[in-house]
Amino acid sequence: MKKLLHIIATPRGDESRTLKVSKVFLEQFKSTHPDWTVDKLDLTQENLPSLTVKRVDGKYALLGGKDLSGEMKDAWAEIIKHIERFMSADAYLISIPMWNFSIPYTLKQYIDIIFQPKYLFRYTAAGVEGLVTNRKMVVITSRGGDYSSAMKSADFQEPYLRFAFGFVGLKDITFINAQPMDMGQDLQAQKIAAAQDLAKAIAQAI
Numbered sequence: 001m002k003k004l005l006h007i008i009a010t011p012r013g014d015e016s017r018t019l020k021v022s023k024v025f026l027e028q029f030k031s032t033h034p035d036w037t038v039d040k041l042d043l044t045q046e047n048l049p050s051l052t053v054k055r056v057d058g059k060y061a062l063l064g065g066k067d068l069s070g071e072m073k074d075a076w077a078e079i080i081k082h083i084e085r086f087m088s089a090d091a092y093l094i095s096i097p098m099w100n101f102s103i104p105y106t107l108k109q110y111i112d113i114i115f116q117p118k119y120l121f122r123y124t125a126a127g128v129e130g131l132v133t134n135r136k137m138v139v140i141t142s143r144g145g146d147y148s149s150a151m152k153s154a155d156f157q158e159p160y161l162r163f164a165f166g167f168v169g170l171k172d173i174t175f176i177n178a179q180p181m182d183m184g185q186d187l188q189a190q191k192i193a194a195a196q197d198l199a200k201a202i203a204q205a206i
């Protein structure tokens with residue numbers, strides 16, 4: 001059975017605008033893809049491992065071409081669990097609000113945990129090789145302001161995620177940005193509805 005990994009980084013549950021759009025995406029996705037399972041990973045509820053010196057040493061060991069052993073390997077048990085869960089997915093849905101022009105810190109911590117040499121990428125004579133291949137990603141965001149025109153250069157969220165996940169091999173990334181959310185109730189309702197329509201169409205086509 002194929003698996004969609006749904007990564008959430010808003011703590012707002014039912015109040016979340018991002019999740020209101022994501023809900024429509026998931027409903028359509030499940031009906032179009034009845035043979036897929038959805039694995040929900042709510043980063044705001046996870047006790048993500050922090051990058052202690054032992055864990056960081058592990059990264060440098062791998063970068064130096066060594067294998068993990070002893071205490072370093074033990075310290076990496078949680079990291080490996082997250083890497084395996086991420087790599088076992090066939091497609092990804094990320095649901096995030098914009099926080100301070102970029103991504104919420106829980107998603108950044110998750111990226112720092114799973115983006116590891118040998119597992120998600122490797123260096124070869126020809127340069128970096130991403131190992132997360134042949135998979136699609138959909139990112140649903142909501143933003144208080146509107147970053148689609150005059151404020152575009154202040155959007156460090158979409159370019160960052162495109163570059164970071166592109167680095168590990170994910171090139172097929174579709175963004176659904178609900179914006180602006182905090183400039184009036186009517187506009188918010190209108191933009192959520194538009195993003196939900198788009199989410200439905202993308203979930204059908206993917």
Ligand SMILES: Cc1cc2nc3c(=O)[nH]c(=O)nc-3n(C[C@H](O)[C@H](O)[C@H](O)COP(=O)(O)O)c2cc1C
Binds near residue numbers: 010016097146182
């Ligand atoms: C900590 C924090 C930082 C935020 N930073 C921004 C920002 O930089 N730009 C912006 O347009 N909105 C910002 N917002 C507003 C949210 O992006 C917006 O309200 C979004 O719709 C919230 O999504 P959610 O309901 O799914 O949590 C911020 C909100 C919070 C709580």
